Amino acid sequence: MVETIDHDVVIVGSGLAGMRAAVEILSRSGDSGKTLAVLSKLALMRSHSVAAEGGTAAVLYPEDGDSLELHAWDTIKGSDFLADQDSVWKFVSLCPGEIRQMERWGTPWSRREDGRIAQRPFGGHSFNRATYAQDKVGFFEMRSLYDKLQEFSNWTRYDETFVTALVIQDGVFRGFIGIKLRTGAIVYFRARAGIIATGGAGQLWKFTATSVSTTGDGIGLAYRAGLPIEDMEFMQFHPTGLIPTGILITEGARGEGGYLVNSKGERFMQKYASSKMELAPRDVVSRSMMKEINEGRGFTDEDSGLSYLQLDLRHLGKEKIDTKLPFIKELSMKFIGVDPAEEPIRIKPTAHYTMGGIRVDGNGRVLDGSGRFVKGLWSAGESACVSIHGANRLGANSTAECLVYGKIVGEDIAAYLDSEPNAPAPTDGSLISAEEARIFGDLFRREESSADVYSVKAKLRDVMDKSVYVFRDETGLSEATRQIRALKDEFKGVKVTDGGRVFNYNLQDVLEVGIMLELAEVVARGALDRRESRGGHARTDYPNRDDAGWLKHTLALRTADGPSFSYSPVTITMWKPVERKY
Amino acid sequence: MSLDKVTLRISRSGGKRVSYEVKYRKGMTVLDALTEVREKQDSSLGYRHSCRMGICGSCGMTIEGRPMLACQTQVSSLNKESISIEPLRSMAVIRDLVVDINPFFDLHRSVRPYLIRNNVNERDHSDREYRVLTEEVQKFLQFDYCIMCGLCYAACPTVALDPFYTGPQAITQAYRYMADPRDEGWEGRIDLLDTSHGVWRCHMAGACSFVCPKDVDPAKAVQLARIEVMKRRVLRKRGKGGSRLVPPPVSEASKEGVKPPPFDFGGAEK
Numbered sequence: 048m049v050e051t052i053d054h055d056v057v058i059v060g061s062g063l064a065g066m067r068a069a070v071e072i073l074s075r076s077g078d079s080g081k082t083l084a085v086l087s088k089l090a091l092m093r094s095h096s097v098a099a100e101g102g103t104a105a106v107l108y109p110e111d112g113d114s115l116e117l118h119a120w121d122t123i124k125g126s127d128f129l130a131d132q133d134s135v136w137k138f139v140s141l142c143p144g145e146i147r148q149m150e151r152w153g154t155p156w157s158r159r160e161d162g163r164i165a166q167r168p169f170g171g172h173s174f175n176r177a178t179y180a181q182d183k184v185g186f187f188e189m190r191s192l193y194d195k196l197q198e199f200s201n202w203t204r205y206d207e208t209f210v211t212a213l214v215i216q217d218g219v220f221r222g223f224i225g226i227k228l229r230t231g232a233i234v235y236f237r238a239r240a241g242i243i244a245t246g247g248a249g250q251l252w253k254f255t256a257t258s259v260s261t262t263g264d265g266i267g268l269a270y271r272a273g274l275p276i277e278d279m280e281f282m283q284f285h286p287t288g289l290i291p292t293g294i295l296i297t298e299g300a301r302g303e304g305g306y307l308v309n310s311k312g313e314r315f316m317q318k319y320a321s322s323k324m325e326l327a328p329r330d331v332v333s334r335s336m337m338k339e340i341n342e343g344r345g346f347t348d349e350d351s352g353l354s355y356l357q358l359d360l361r362h363l364g365k366e367k368i369d370t371k372l373p374f375i376k377e378l379s380m381k382f383i384g385v386d387p388a389e390e391p392i393r394i395k396p397t398a399h400y401t402m403g404g405i406r407v408d409g410n411g412r413v414l415d416g417s418g419r420f421v422k423g424l425w426s427a428g429e430s431a432c433v434s435i436h437g438a439n440r441l442g443a444n445s446t447a448e449c450l451v452y453g454k455i456v457g458e459d460i461a462a463y464l465d466s467e468p469n470a471p472a473p474t475d476g477s478l479i480s481a482e483e484a485r486i487f488g489d490l491f492r493r494e495e496s497s498a499d500v501y502s503v504k505a506k507l508r509d510v511m512d513k514s515v516y517v518f519r520d521e522t523g524l525s526e527a528t529r530q531i532r533a534l535k536d537e538f539k540g541v542k543v544t545d546g547g548r549v550f551n552y553n554l555q556d557v558l559e560v561g562i563m564l565e566l567a568e569v570v571a572r573g574a575l576d577r578r579e580s581r582g583g584h585a586r587t588d589y590p591n592r593d594d595a596g597w598l599k600h601t602l603a604l605r606t607a608d609g610p611s612f613s614y615s616p617v618t619i620t621m622w623k624p625v626e627r628k629y
Numbered sequence: 630m631s632l633d634k635v636t637l638r639i640s641r642s643g644g645k646r647v648s649y650e651v652k653y654r655k656g657m658t659v660l661d662a663l664t665e666v667r668e669k670q671d672s673s674l675g676y677r678h679s680c681r682m683g684i685c686g687s688c689g690m691t692i693e694g695r696p697m698l699a700c701q702t703q704v705s706s707l708n709k710e711s712i713s714i715e716p717l718r719s720m721a722v723i724r725d726l727v728v729d730i731n732p733f734f735d736l737h738r739s740v741r742p743y744l745i746r747n748n749v750n751e752r753d754h755s756d757r758e759y760r761v762l763t764e765e766v767q768k769f770l771q772f773d774y775c776i777m778c779g780l781c782y783a784a785c786p787t788v789a790l791d792p793f794y795t796g797p798q799a800i801t802q803a804y805r806y807m808a809d810p811r812d813e814g815w816e817g818r819i820d821l822l823d824t825s826h827g828v829w830r831c832h833m834a835g836a837c838s839f840v841c842p843k844d845v846d847p848a849k850a851v852q853l854a855r856i857e858v859m860k861r862r863v864l865r866k867r868g869k870g871g872s873r874l875v876p877p878p879v880s881e882a883s884k885e886g887v888k889p890p891p892f893d894f895g896g897a898e899k
Contacts, residue, residue, distance in 0.1 A: 147755075
C-alpha cells in the first residue's frame with residue numbers, strides 16, 4: 048500500500064525558482080493553516096542554482112541611463128526574436144523589485160562606494176545591469192532564500208525524494224508520485240497545486256557546466272504525462288567551460304575585461320562582433336569560437352584530446368581577480384592548478400542552459416496540447432518555457448527569471464488556493480499501482496540485464512556532444528536521431544543491478560537515463576526539422592535565420608513512436624525582427 | 630610519484646572495508662574515482678554528489694582521516710596509491726558514505742539564520758533597498774560563504790563529545806547575521822548562544838577552520854560571537870546598576886528536563 052501525503056501545495060525542485068515560490072506562498076498564506084511541501088532529489092541548498100556565478104539582470108537605477116525598454120530590447124534581440132515579447136516586458140518590469148527583495152532578505156550584493164548596489168557589464172546587455180555578489184550570485188541568492196525559509200513553520204522539506212510521475216486526471220493536477228531515497232518507499236504526494244521547478248537538462252551532454260542532477264526530470268514528467276514541451280532544440284552552449292570537465296567560468300570574467308584568444312594570439316571576436324567583442328551574446332560567441340577551432344586556430348589538450356581556446360585574465364591583475372572573481376580563481380587553482388593571474392585558462396563552449404521546457408503561459412501556468420491551463424499545475428525557472436529567452440538566453444537573465452517567476456507563480460497559487468474548492472478529488476489508485484509496478488516490478492525483476500545503464504548514458508552523451516553541439520547539420524542530426532533510437536531500444540534491456548532499497552542511486556540513475564533518452568530524442572528531432580539557424584540552434588547547412596518559415600515555437604508531444612511536432616506563433620508586441628549585429 | 634592506478638579502501642555499511650582498484654588519469658578527483666567504481670564495478674556503492682565544482686556541499690566524506698569534499702580533492706594531491714575513504718564522523722551512517730545530515734540542518738535552523746527586522750513589512754513588502762557600505766559587507770561576507778557541507782561539524786571534537794552543542798556551522802551563521810548591519814535580531818540570538826551548549830562549549834581546537842573548504846573560518850566566528858555575548862552581559866550589568874553578573878546560562882534542553890547523554894570518550898556507535 049502506497050503512503051499518501053497531503054499538502055495544499057507541492058513544489059518539486061529546491062533551486063532558486065522553487066524556493067522563491069515557496070517563500071512567496073508561505074508569506075501570503077500566513078496562519079491560514081495551508082501547508083506546503085518542498086521536494087528535492089538532492090537536499091535543499093544542493094540544487095544547481097548554487098553554481099550560478101556572474102549576475103542577475105535588472106534595471107536598478109534608471110536615473111543612471113538604463114531603462115526597462117532597453118532591458119526588454121536587449122533580451123528580445125538576444126533571443127534572436129523567438130521570445131514572446133509580452134512576457135519579456137512583464138519579466139523586465141519585475142526584475143528590479145526582486146533584486147531589492149533579495150537585498151532585504153540578506154543577499155550580500157557587491158556595493159558601489161555610496162552603498163548602492165553594484166552592477167557589471169554582461170554579454171548582450173547594452174548597460175551595466177548584471178547585479179552581482181562577487182562571482183557567486185546564485186549561491187548567495189540560494190543562501191538568502193534557504194535562510195528565509197527557516198523563518199516559516201508551515202512547510203515540510205522532503206529532501207532526497209525523487210519524483211517519478213505526475214498525476215493529472217480529467218485535465219486537473221492531482222499530485223506527484225515519488226520515491227523517498229532514504230527508505231526506498233514510494234509515496235503519493237497529493238495536492239491542490241503543484242509546481243515543477245526542476246531545472247534544465249544540461250546532463251544530456253558530456254561536456255557540460257551543469258550539476259550531475261540536471262537531467263531534465265521535470266520536463267520529462269510533463270512530457271510523459273502527455274503535455275507539450277517547447278523549443279527543446281534550443282540549447283545554450285556557454286562560451287567558457289573549463290577543460291576538461293566543462294564546469295563554468297563565469298561570463299563575469301569577460302564582463303570584468305577578460306579576452307578570448309586563439310592559437311595565433313588574436314582576440315578573434317574582432318572578426319565576428321567588432322563592437323561588443325567578448326561581450327556579444329553567448330550564441331554569437333560560442334559559434335565564433337567553434338568556427339575558430341574548426342578552421343584550425345584552436346589548441347589541443349593532450350590529456351583529454353579536447354580542442355580549446357584561451358580565456359586571458361592576466362591583464363586584470365591579481366587584485367581585481369581576487370576581489371571580483373575569487374571563485375574563478377579558486378576553481379582554476381583547484382581543478383587545473385592554474386592561477387588566472389599568471390596564465391590563460393583553457394576553455395571551450397559547454398552545455399549550459401535549456402531555453403526550452405514545459406509550455407507555460409505568462410503566469411507560469413502549465414498548458415496542455417490545446418493550450419488550456421492544466422488546473423493546479425505550474426512550472427517556473429529553467430524547466431519552464433515562458434518564453435522569455437527564445438532561441439538564446441542572455442547572461443544574468445536566468446537567475447532573474449527564477450526569482451521573478453518564483454514570485455509570479457507563488458502569487459498566482461496563493462490566489463488559486465483561495466478561489467478553488469478545498470477538498471482534493473479522490474485519485475484513481477490504479478495510476479499509483481501502475482507506477483509502483485513499473486519501478487519495483489519491472490525495473491528490478493527483469494530477468495537478465497542485457498545492457499548497462501552507465502554505458503547507455505555515456506553513449507548518449509557522446510552522440511549529443513558530437514552531433515547536437517554548437518554547429519549542427521542534416522547528416523549529423525539524422526545519425527544522432529538514429530543512434531538515440533537504438534539506445535532507447537538498448538535501454539529496454541537495462542535492469543537495476545543494486546538490489547537494496549535504501550539510497551538506491553542505481554535505481555535513480557536508471558530512471559533518469561530513461562528520461563534523458565526521451566528528451567534527447569526531442570532535442571535531436573526538433574533540431575533536424577528546424578531548417579534554419581537561430582540563437583542556440585546553428586545549422587551549417589541552413590546558416591541563416593528564416594523568419595518567413597521558422598519564426599515560431601516548436602511544440603513536442605509524446606507518442607508511442609517518439610515525439611510528434613507542431614508549431615505555434617511567437618507573440619510580437621513591440622519590435623519586429625531585424626538582423627542582429629553586435 | 631607517478632600513478633597508473635589507485636586503490637580506494639572504502640568503509641561500507643556494516644563496518645566492512647572494501648577495496649576497489651581504479652585506473653588513474655591526470656586530473657582525477659576522488660569523486661571521479663568513486664564514480665568510476667559505481668559505474669563500472671559496483672552499482673550499489675552509496676555516496677552523494679552533484680555539482681562537481683565545490684559549491685553544492687554534497688560530497689563531504691572522510692578522506693585519509695580528514696573531512697574533505699571528494700569533488701575538489703585531487704587524487705594526486707594525496708600522494709598515495711591506496712586511499713582510505715570513510716563517511717563523515719559525528720553523523721549516523723545510512724548507507725556506505727551517505728550519512729544523516731539532518732541534525733546539522735536542524736542546528737542551523739535553531740539560531741534564527743535569517744534577517745530579522747523590527748519592521749517586518751518594510752523587510753518583506755517594500756521596494757526599497759538598504760544602503761550598505763563595502764566595509765560593512767566585509768564584516769559578514771566571509772561567513773556567508775558556508776556551503777553547509779558539514780565538514781566543520783564532522784571535524785569538531787566538541788561536537789563529537791556533546792551532541793547538544795550548537796556547533797561551529799550554526800554559531801557562525803548566527804554571527805553572520807549579528808554582524809550584518811541590516812539585522813536587528815542581535816539580542817535574541819545572543820540568548821541562543823549564551824548557553825552551556827553554545828559558544829562557551831568550544832575549546833578552540835580550530836579543526837573547523839582547518840577543514841573548511843570555503844575558508845569560512847568558523848573558529849574566528851565563534852570568538853567574535855563570544856565578544857558579542859560578553860558585550861551584552863556588560864550592558865545588562867550596567868542596566869541593573871552593576872548588581873551582579875548574569876547567572877550561568879541554562880540550556881533549553883535542561884529546562885525541559887531533557888538531560889544530555891553522559892560523555893563518551895570511547896569510539897562507541899552513535
